[in-house]
Amino acid sequence: MNPARTVIGLSLAIAGVLVLLLMWRPGAGNSAGGQAAVPGRPLLVYCAAGLKVPVEAVAREYERRTGVPVQLQFGGSGLLLNNLRVARRGDLFLAADHTFLDAGRSNGLVNEVLPLARMQAVIVTPKDNPKNLRSLQDLVQPGVQIAFANPDAAAIGVLCRQVLERSNVWAALQPRIKVFKPTVNDVANDVKLGTVDAGIVWDAVVTAYPELTSHRDPTLDAATADVGIGVLSFTEQPAAALRFARFLGARDAGLPVLASHGYSVVEGDVWSERPEIVLYSGGVNRLAIENTIREFEEREGVSISRVYNGCGILTAQIRSGQRPDAYFACDVSFMTPVSSFFRPHTVLSETRILILTQPGNPKGIRSLEDLAQSGLSLGIANEQQSALGALTQRLLDAEGLTARVLPNVRVQTPTADLLVNQVRAGGLDAALVYAANVSNVRDHLGIVELPQPLAMAAQPYAVGRDSKNARLMERLLQRLRSAESRRQFEDLGFRWRDTVSTQ
Amino acid sequence: MKAADRSPARRRSDRIFLASFILLGGSYLLILVAMLAADVGYTSPGHLWRALQSPEIRYAIRLSLLSCSLSALLSLWVAVPIGYLMARWQFPGKGVVDALLDIPIVLPPLVIGLSLLILFQTPPGRAVERFIPVTYAVPSVILAQFMVACAFAVRTLRATFDQISPRHEQVALTLGCSRSEAFWRVVLPEARRGVLTAGTLAWARSLGEFGPILVFSGATRFKTEVLSTTVFLELSVGNLEAAVAVSLLMVIAAVGVLVLIRSQGIESTLGRPL
Amino acid sequence: MMVLDQITVAAGAFELRDVSFTVPTGSYAVLMGRTGSGKTTLLEAICGLRAVTAGRILLQDRDVTQWPPADRGVGFVPQEGALFSHLTVREHLEFALVVRRQPPETIRSRVAELASWLGLEPLLDRRPQGLSGGETQRVALGRALSFQPAILCLDEPLSALDDESREATCAVLETVRARTGVTVLHITHNLAEANRLADVRLRILHGKVLPDSSAVSQ
Numbered sequence: 001m002n003p004a005r006t007v008i009g010l011s012l013a014i015a016g017v018l019v020l021l022l023m024w025r026p027g028a029g030n031s032a033g034g035q036a037a038v039p040g041r042p043l044l045v046y047c048a049a050g051l052k053v054p055v056e057a058v059a060r061e062y063e064r065r066t067g068v069p070v071q072l073q074f075g076g077s078g079l080l081l082n083n084l085r086v087a088r089r090g091d092l093f094l095a096a097d098h099t100f101l102d103a104g105r106s107n108g109l110v111n112e113v114l115p116l117a118r119m120q121a122v123i124v125t126p127k128d129n130p131k132n133l134r135s136l137q138d139l140v141q142p143g144v145q146i147a148f149a150n151p152d153a154a155a156i157g158v159l160c161r162q163v164l165e166r167s168n169v170w171a172a173l174q175p176r177i178k179v180f181k182p183t184v185n186d187v188a189n190d191v192k193l194g195t196v197d198a199g200i201v202w203d204a205v206v207t208a209y210p211e212l213t214s215h216r217d218p219t220l221d222a223a224t225a226d227v228g229i230g231v232l233s234f235t236e237q238p239a240a241a242l243r244f245a246r247f248l249g250a251r252d253a254g255l256p257v258l259a260s261h262g263y264s265v266v267e268g269d270v271w272s273e274r275p276e277i278v279l280y281s282g283g284v285n286r287l288a289i290e291n292t293i294r295e296f297e298e299r300e301g302v303s304i305s306r307v308y309n310g311c312g313i314l315t316a317q318i319r320s321g322q323r324p325d326a327y328f329a330c331d332v333s334f335m336t337p338v339s340s341f342f343r344p345h346t347v348l349s350e351t352r353i354l355i356l357t358q359p360g361n362p363k364g365i366r367s368l369e370d371l372a373q374s375g376l377s378l379g380i381a382n383e384q385q386s387a388l389g390a391l392t393q394r395l396l397d398a399e400g401l402t403a404r405v406l407p408n409v410r411v412q413t414p415t416a417d418l419l420v421n422q423v424r425a426g427g428l429d430a431a432l433v434y435a436a437n438v439s440n441v442r443d444h445l446g447i448v449e450l451p452q453p454l455a456m457a458a459q460p461y462a463v464g465r466d467s468k469n470a471r472l473m474e475r476l477l478q479r480l481r482s483a484e485s486r487r488q489f490e491d492l493g494f495r496w497r498d499t500v501s502t503q
Numbered sequence: 504m505k506a507a508d509r510s511p512a513r514r515r516s517d518r519i520f521l522a523s524f525i526l527l528g529g530s531y532l533l534i535l536v537a538m539l540a541a542d543v544g545y546t547s548p549g550h551l552w553r554a555l556q557s558p559e560i561r562y563a564i565r566l567s568l569l570s571c572s573l574s575a576l577l578s579l580w581v582a583v584p585i586g587y588l589m590a591r592w593q594f595p596g597k598g599v600v601d602a603l604l605d606i607p608i609v610l611p612p613l614v615i616g617l618s619l620l621i622l623f624q625t626p627p628g629r630a631v632e633r634f635i636p637v638t639y640a641v642p643s644v645i646l647a648q649f650m651v652a653c654a655f656a657v658r659t660l661r662a663t664f665d666q667i668s669p670r671h672e673q674v675a676l677t678l679g680c681s682r683s684e685a686f687w688r689v690v691l692p693e694a695r696r697g698v699l700t701a702g703t704l705a706w707a708r709s710l711g712e713f714g715p716i717l718v719f720s721g722a723t724r725f726k727t728e729v730l731s732t733t734v735f736l737e738l739s740v741g742n743l744e745a746a747v748a749v750s751l752l753m754v755i756a757a758v759g760v761l762v763l764i765r766s767q768g769i770e771s772t773l774g775r776p777l
Numbered sequence: 778m779m780v781l782d783q784i785t786v787a788a789g790a791f792e793l794r795d796v797s798f799t800v801p802t803g804s805y806a807v808l809m810g811r812t813g814s815g816k817t818t819l820l821e822a823i824c825g826l827r828a829v830t831a832g833r834i835l836l837q838d839r840d841v842t843q844w845p846p847a848d849r850g851v852g853f854v855p856q857e858g859a860l861f862s863h864l865t866v867r868e869h870l871e872f873a874l875v876v877r878r879q880p881p882e883t884i885r886s887r888v889a890e891l892a893s894w895l896g897l898e899p900l901l902d903r904r905p906q907g908l909s910g911g912e913t914q915r916v917a918l919g920r921a922l923s924f925q926p927a928i929l930c931l932d933e934p935l936s937a938l939d940d941e942s943r944e945a946t947c948a949v950l951e952t953v954r955a956r957t958g959v960t961v962l963h964i965t966h967n968l969a970e971a972n973r974l975a976d977v978r979l980r981i982l983h984g985k986v987l988p989d990s991s992a993v994s995q
Contacts, residue, residue: 079718
């Protein structure tokens with residue numbers, strides 16, 4: 001009997017048994033059992049520890065509905081950020097405050113962020129509150145001992161100290177702070193255990209402590225946090241990640257669960273596994289945004305029906321009752337009549353109106369006035385149907401040239417593309433079009449720039465006021481404002497603006 | 504006459520000596536007992552029962568027991584050779600190796616977890632991950648526990664092998680054993696008490712490990728949640744009663760296993776002095 | 778026959794240099810010397826437990842200088858007996874034969890034989906804890922002889938014993954001589970033992986081994 005063999009054999013056998021036991025997961029839906037439902041690839045979410053209860057509930061529901069398991073990893077927001085920075089694996093990051101997500105974004109770790117809820121800093125005391133502490137004034141009294149979250153690490157610590165310093169209360173409060181705790185939950189625990197008289201926590205946190213009460217203070221009201229979930233840049237399944245994020249941020253799915261746990265939730269989209277979006281856009285914008293929209297569709301896992309048309313038609317349709325989720329118009333003048341149906345718009349770009357001529361400009365056109373020369377065949381866009389047409393009219397009217405130029409107009413088209421084609425084909429001597437329309441024909445045809453300030457269109461993007469996918473459309477806007485998208489606009493002859501209206 | 508005179512004084516000094524030692528030791532024991540009693544008082548049998556009913560906690564108990572056992576076993580596999588080699592051989596750079604072996608004891612466990620996390624994101628680490636998922640999966644729990652527990656096992660076994668006289672091995676060699684046979688037939692059986700202690704220590708250390716597991720394995724329900732991270736999570740949502748209940752579960756589990764192992768050990772080493 | 782030829786071996790702080798001596802086959806050699814003079818070192822070198830830096834060791838006319846201890850066929854009884862705490866006396870006697878994978882009947886008969894002439898029969902199922910000094914030495918002796926080595930090395934086997942046990946053990950050693958014809962190298966600092974047991978007497982002094990002529994003086 002060889003003792004070596006016995007010992008080695010025995011320990012290997014024990015190890016084997018342990019490993020087998022570890023791998024065999026009863027009921028957790030592993031290999032054994034052959035699940036009928038399609039098991040989706042699991043999502044890994046880094047979740048702030050304080051949000052454990054509601055998020056777990058939402059994750060369970062999501063798994064039930066879609067079959068996609070959601071693995072939650074809990075910890076303090078700061079700790080999680082450090083972890084994912086090192087690990088570089090995972091799909092989503094749910095932080096207690098946007099500052100962590102901002103930090104993640106500036107480090108290239110976080111892409112899209114979906115806001116979820118807002119938290120308000122409050123004073124918390126035991127229910128019986130023997131020292132009768134109700135306001136900041138009460139807290140600074142001698143003999144009071146409070147717990148405070150670490151102002152260098154915890155979101156609530158940082159924000160509250162800022163607010164208190166600004167209102168000159170911090171200096172008076174500091175001597176009352178008996179202990180600094182790493183997270184807001186630890187502060188609440190201390191008040192619950194009775195080691196301190198009171199603490200400052202988020203209102204949502206108090207919901208989990210039935211033995212504590214909260215008190216609002218007007219000075220403290222300025223300290224708020226925005227809970228949000230961010231998509232990690234190194235996720236291998238962005239569409240799946242975004243789908244869960246949308247579920248969590250949906251007003252009929254995740255948000256009510258958060259609300260029931262005491263969170264003040266934001267306005268969210270309506271939940272749909274694959275949202276169907278309708279986007280109205282002026283024809284001139286098509287080339288500039290088509291790529292961006294396609295990539296957005298793929299990344300978000302949504303389907304966007306693009307309706308490209310003359311803005312006159314589009315605006316009329318909106319007026320008659322159509323409610324697209326977003327509208328990217330050719331010019332602000334076409335947004336204004338329907339602005340009540342949309343949220344404040346963002347002007348992304350602008351393009352100038354210019355005169356397109358035959359190669360070499362045989363008719364010698366140098367200015368708008370030259371369009372009045374006899375024998376010229378001119379094409380313009382239809383005033384009713386398109387923004388270009390309306391702007392052209394406005395321009396001519398302003399120059400007082402309308403009556404003289406109109407006789408030369410041979411054709412009025414709903415969109416500028418048709419005009420460009422006709423000039424190329426030789427059917428027209430000249431046409432009034434956007435600079436954006438001529439980007440790929442610049443070398444073949446003649447261009448005459450116009451100096452007039454009115455010879456310009458500014459393209460606004462607005463999200464439908466009642467759209468069920470407002471947040472999604474806002475994310476599309478962010479996408480359109482990205483550097484890549486901007487380059488596509490500029491390559492096509494647009495000038496970049498990117499300003500929000502102050503409507 | 505002198506001796507008789509001094510006797511009561513000596514007896515008194517003896518009593519004072521014993522009393523002060525008992526006082527010191529007893530106070531410590533008292534605090535330990537008081538802590539446990541406070542915990543028991545804070546929770547209730549209802550909480551304990553609810554904790555045991557919870558499927559998450561059941562999973563965590565199962566994972567804890569299995570991973571601690573595996574980690575202790577692996578620690579022994581590694582610590583026995585290292586302990587033996589360090590005790591028997593002299594080689595250049597031995598001091599450096601000694602210091603290296605002590606690193607996991609001196610480092611905060613959290614740093615170990617972080618280092619493991621970083622290691623597995625390097626190219627060789629990722630290559631391993633293609634075959635066996637490690638980060639945020641069950642193997643990471645065992646690895647994290649092992650890295651810390653093994654260091655303690657190595658220390659214990661180094662001391663054990665140091666104390667075993669080389670003469671026994673030498674006799675075995677003259678009797679016809681190869682080095683390997685001498686080790687398995689003579690040295691290891693001689694060291695069985697030390698091996699048991701090292702294994703027990705490794706097991707207990709693994710059970711209590713928390714920081715590196717949180718960082719390297721996450722605390723994913725039904726996946727990598729062990730009892731120590733359960734306590735943290737329950738605490739972090741203010742569920743103090745559940746946290747204490749789970750803590751007491753850990754105490755019970757640990758005491759149970761340690762008693763079981765020790766009783767086996769004592770049986771096999773009955774009457775044998777160290 | 779045991780021949781040491783110009784052996785140099787390190788012994789703690791000092792060195793034994795150019796040690797040469799011969800012990801004829803079947804004879805009982807007693808090596809005497811002061812404590813710390815290197816007696817044990819020499820024994821270890823012969824058994825193969827310590828490497829020599831120069832010279833040759835010849836056992837039974839074979840050069841075993843580079844051979845591992847297991848191949849040399851030398852029985853070794855260390856000073857403290859060094860019994861294995863986890864084995865019974867019987868298992869001690871079986872040990873060398875089990876390692877050599879001898880068939881069970883051979884083992885059984887050999888153990889019975891050893892136990893009978895070493896007086897170990899009543900102790901066979903005992904463990905080493907609790908055995909007296911004399912009993913321990915006899916077990917160690919039996920263990921060393923179990924595989925019928927040609928050479929037997931004894932490191933101060935009687936020094937820890939009281940007078941009565943010493944007497945008894947001496948008698949046992951004489952029996953060993955008579956029964957087995959094994960070549961013995963016995964280290965001691967006790968003259969009486971030398972007088973009683975030795976055929977060949979050697980002395981180690983200042984790192985050299987010489988025949989001991991101080992035989993009868995006491």
